[in-house]
Amino acid sequence: MxxxxxxxxxxxxxxxxxxxxxxxxxxxxxxxxxxxxxxxxxxxxxxxxxxxxxxxxxxxxxxxxxxxxxxxxxxxxxxxxxxxxxxxxxxxxxxxxxxxxxxxxxxxxxxxxxxxxxxxxxxxxxxxxxxxxxxxxxxxxxxxxxxxxxxxxxxxxxxxxxxxxxxxxxxxxxxxxxxxxxxxxxxxxxxxxxxxxxxxxxxxxxxxxxxxxxxxxxxxxxxxxxxxxxGGRNFDKAIVDHLQKEFIGKYKIDISTNPKAMTRVAAATEKLKKILSANQQAPLNIESLMNDIDVRAMITRQEFEAMVEPLLSxxxxxxxxxxxxxxxxxxxxxxxxxxxxxxxxxxxxxxxxxxxxxxxxxxxxxxxxxxxxxxxxxxxxxxxxxxxxxxVQDIISYPIEFAWEKAPDIPDEDTSLVVFNKGNIMPSTKILTFYRKQPFDLEARYCKPEDLPGKTNPWIGRFSVKGVKPTAAQDDFMICKLKARVNIHGVLNVESGYYVEDQEVEEEIKDDEEKKDGDVSVYKSPFVESSPSIEHFESSSIPAKRPRLDPQPSGEASRFHFYDVPDENSRLTTIKAMDTDNKDEKPKTRKVKKQVRKGELPISAGHTGLDVDAKNSLTEKEASMVMEDKLVADTEEKKNELETYIYELRNKLDDQYAEFASDEEKAKIRSKLDASEDWLYDEGDDATKAIYIAKMEELRALAGPVVQRHFEKVEAERQALQAKLEQEAAAKRAQEEAARKAAESDKAAQGENAKDEEMTDADAPQQPKVEEAD
CATH class of the missing domain: 3.30.420.40 (ATPase, nucleotide binding domain)
Known part of the structure; x- marks a missing residue:
């Protein structure tokens, strides 16, 4: 891979x-x-x-x-x-x-x-x-x-x-x-x-x-x-515009009326600009630019910088x-x-x-x-x-907002919300929470169209949420959560949707979670329900429900009770703190309403990308064009092979194959080669791949006996040379073996002689010693 x-x-x-x-x-x-x-x-x-x-x-x-x-x-x-x-x-x-x-x-x-x-x-x-x-x-x-x-x-x-x-x-x-x-x-x-x-x-x-x-x-x-x-092309255009005016006055030609002349000047200008990056001046020369007129110009770096000053500023x-x-x-x-x-x-x-x-x-x-x-x-x-x-942490370039229709049961609901701000980390995922009793749609768009390139349509996509209905128990709102994500490509999608239900559970309050004096958090706003990696937004404003503080008589143990205003649409978390002055009681607990995921919500999306059918159709069309290009390339290759073979075979008839072909065979092959060449440069210039292959096979079949004779002679010479080389190699090996054996014999003989000399020295009589007397 x-x-x-x-x-x-x-x-x-x-x-x-x-x-x-x-x-x-x-x-x-x-x-x-x-x-x-x-x-x-x-x-x-x-x-x-x-x-x-x-x-x-x-x-x-x-x-x-x-x-x-x-x-x-x-x-x-x-x-x-x-x-x-x-x-x-x-x-x-x-x-x-x-x-x-x-x-x-x-x-x-x-x-x-x-x-x-x-x-x-x-x-x-x-x-x-x-x-x-x-x-x-x-x-x-x-x-x-x-x-x-x-x-x-x-x-x-x-x-x-x-x-x-x-x-x-x-x-x-x-x-x-x-x-x-x-x-x-x-x-x-x-x-x-x-x-x-x-x-x-x-x-x-x-x-x-x-x-x-x-x-x-x-x-x-x-x-x-x-x-x-x-960019570079804007600098090139500044020079082209200058040269256009100069050529009108100097050569009486207007290159803007001739696309080919403009293209040639633009290509020459690009080279001139590169020369000016390293030199103080650069020439421009173009032959027969227009109306058979040759043009020349000389531009200095100072002149160039004056031309592009609006860009440099x-x-x-x-x-x-x-x-x-x-x-x-x-x-x-x-x-x-x-x-x-x-x-x-x-x-x-x-x-x-x-x-x-x-x-x-x-x-x-x-x-x-x-x-x-x-x-x-x-x-x-x-x-x-x-x-x-x-x-790699990249950022979002343009702020994105979601808009939706107001729910009939929530008259004071906002209908839009900026979900992804400019500068947010990308990729990024956010959860949008809606309270609905029926299916609904929402649209994503850029909230500052004036910042977009050109007149780009700020519309990004439309997403329809299906399967929404009132809860079975109380005919209440369904809590719908949608996962919106700007992915690694920088593309926005609403990837999934699901609904949740509130369930009340009792959990222990840890010591480090106790409230400090004066720190009384009454309820959690629905717009700040977030985790470090996923931000959560709720789209609707919840019907009014406010907890109240029940004060205690002076001198009693500190005890807070939070109550919800009676309301069947309550969405608040109820917190009950146990007495804090009795250490023998059970651990402090609180009742919390947690949201439990209950099922999926189908989402159909409409965006600017191609649908599956259109994409498949274009993929097939591209594949067919690739095959067409390949066929044309292969055809051109076979045409070139045929042309090359005609010239090579004609030359070899007078050189390598001369002694292997009779005059009659040579004449027949030359005639066929001339006919093939005439066909190739006439009607055969636009033939198919199969025809070129067939023409090649005809020539090879006609020249086959001559080529075979040449091959047999070359093969016989190669085998003879190989046999000769093998004989020489065998003789060389035999000489080396004989030399090795002779060397071993000489070494053995030298060893025997050295042993005999040692024995002779050992048997010889001792020489008399002469010592000084005291």
Missing amino acids: SVVGVDFGTLNTVVAVARNRGVDVITNEVSNRATPSLVGFGPKCRYLGEAAKTQEISNLKNTVSSLKRLAGRSFKDPDVQIEQQFVSAPLVDINGQVGAEVSYLGKKERFTATQLVAMLLSKIKQTTANEIKLPVSDIVMSVPAWYTDVQRRALIDAAEIAGLKLLRLINDTTAAALGYGITKLDLPAADEKPRRVAFVDIGHSDYACSIVEYKKGELAIKGTACDRHF RVHIPLEQALADAKLTKDDIDVVEIVGGGSRVPAIKDRVQAFFGKPLSFTLNQDEAVARGCAFSCAILSPVFKVRDFA
Whole structure:
């Protein structure tokens, strides 16, 4: 099983894979570490990724870009009209969603943005599988923090259509923060002051800043702010607009009237901008741009910064907003980490550094940091890898409220409640409690539409609660509890519903629970019924019932009695404290009404995501298009094999096969080769895979006897050479064996001689000694 992280970008998509030795960024079929986020369409197949980039200029009307900006958007959204400036294919309305109208397989087709994203993900899936030699299933994908519920659902649907299991949608800056923190071994302990890092991410189309607090084994996002129309492409457009005016005056051509010319200038501008990041000036030269006119220009860094000054003046806004959301100041920030390709512009780095008043940090790879963070997140969520525990606390970007119809039995009931506030931890679960006698509906929506991107519809979903009826015993309200959750993807759902009943039980009061003097808690408000991890909300205002305090005569033992005002709809907890002055009595107890779960409540949900039938239909359509692309690729491969075989066989007839074929055979084979070549470049240019295979087999059958004779000679020579080598090896082994035996004989003879010499020395007479006399 694979563990894959996908940085889904506006311009490029980067894929990282977790392996035993760490995280690697994979390369695509042309060895690039980033794949263009483009989808193109042709008369035979689709062009995805690199193939789409190659044919973009010649196929502008059928190539769709900016998929990240189109996903989950309405055609009427003003942001979509802005995107049309950057998307060459015409955008259209498809049942309220934005899509593209293109020519595919010779006819007009319309594809929604969700389908287009699914096509790109299918390509990413195939490229990754080819690189890691494993099937790809589980992925974690990055999204901008400003994505709404409908946009997140669109990407989840796209992943399912592409046959991928999306383990998590993670915000871009959160992914970068995870990649930064998980490898740090010097993070402060839980009881120490956290390390605060500001992540500034400037990509191709948007700009985000997140304030992150680190402690050992965890990170917490404290504030995030975005500028959705600030990125590399906006800097490119400023230069293009300048060049358009210059070319009108200098060359009398208006490139805005020619889409191909605009695309070529935009591509050249992107390269020019990169040169200006390292140099003070950069040239631009484009041959035959328009009307056979060659254009030239020279732009200095000062001129470039003057062009983009309106953009640079907005650099500080997300930084200030992120700090305000985090309730921190510039002085509280320990490190400022910069990521994103757009952050290489020197003027941007200068503005960010001046704002924080401290040097910038570039420890992360600016283009690959988000993809690596996604891969780490996928490894944490996947059972395949054992990863160091690292908790990630993200936050909700927009406040969410629930609204419902007023119950006829509760005339003063509120009809809406903000359940998830901006800045709440994500994922988060909350329990909503309703008192009802019949089924009811509630709607979820964003309560501040003005904060949403463009003109996004604030409506999130509608949930119908079934099976509600009065309680059988007293014809009273049914206590309905609904579990609302913003999940790990940032998507809202009402996951389940159930009803409870009050049951009175008696429990012992522990010493540490006794009330202190003056601490008289009369009753518990229904709106603060909560636990540390799950917050509970009640939707209705309870009919009036107030306990009263019964005072005791002076001098008697301290004793409190709490009473409910008689009311058949009472929802209060009755507490009875026993006498405290008699130590011989039984332990203090209290009677408590506890809520016991009695049964489930069916919930039907309506939201912006695709239903099961529509999703299955699109999945089948995507699978058929994948097979069509594969067939076209295989057909092209067989065509190339046939062409290669024709040229190789023709050359070998005069070289390797010359002595193995008669003149008659050569003439016959050459005639067949010429006919096949003429067919291939004429009517055979658009044949099927089966025909190419048949043509190849005909040629192989005709040349078979000649090839066989050549093979037999080569095989005979190979066997003769092998036999010769074996004989030489055997002779060499025999010589080595003889030499070994001779050496052993010599060694044995030398041993005998040495023994004889020792014996001779032992038998020899002693030499006389001469000693000095005293």
